[in-house]
Amino acid sequence: MKNIKKWMAVVLVGVMVFAFAACGQNKVVYKVAMEPTFPPFDTTDTETGELSGFDVDMMEAIAADQGFELEWANMSFGGLITALQSGNIDIIASGMNASPARREKVDFSETYYDSGLVVAVKAGNKTITSIKDLTPDMKVGGQIGTTGADKCNELQKAGKIKEAKIYDGLDVAMMDLQNGTIDALINDLPVTKAYMTAKPGTVEIVGDVLNAESYGIAVKKGNKELLDKINTGMKNIKENGTFDKLYSKWFE
Structure with missing residues (x-):
């Protein structure tokens, strides 16, 4: 009986580990692009060579708040909207002015910088x-x-x-x-x-x-699910003080 109980416990632990692993594997990953020659919003870390800047930190904070992950891509600014419209990327976070002309092509989050x-x-x-x-x-x-x-x-x-x-x-x-x-x-x-x-x-x-002009995060036209996540995440990081800390880091 003791052996059966031990065996069942081992099986239960295994199932739980598998379940947690599966949950991690199923985490949504969005591809987000920027043109990194626009400091302090979008730049490249001189030591690591990784994309860096206010937009990176802000989007990572939003992603953490909303439970999704990001895959970053370096693109020419002029090609960002085309890449978004064609589905090659999911998000633009690149100090982009949410102008009326651009709003005809993509959907913008609530603006975050004037x-x-x-x-x-x-x-x-x-x-x-x-x-x-x-x-x-x-x-x-x-x-x-x-x-x-x-x-x-x-x-x-x-x-x-x-x-x-x-x-x-x-x-x-x-x-x-x-x-x-x-x-x-x-x-x-x-x-x-x-x-x-x-x-x-x-x-x-x-x-x-x-x-x-005011900057916003862009998603493909009609992608309300992702836009809602970004807006909710941005609201949350503004309310919990994260946004202000990032602002102080990059602008003060």
């Missing part, structure tokens, strides 16, 4: 003090797929600048700004500030913030 565009010039530039100083002989840069690029194209179309030079990554745009390939760069305020902090004395912001 930003705006600024004009950046090479440090020491005395010619350009605001966007009003841009002239028809100048080249102005922006990052592909962003409202900064839209503003550059708008200025070129209106004849206010010579060329709108659109870049895949911010790092190259900043280097071109410093070496004089472009006269100015139009980009998001917090990202430009982060670059100035990382590389002091290289570029500076001139003039006022141009327009307000």
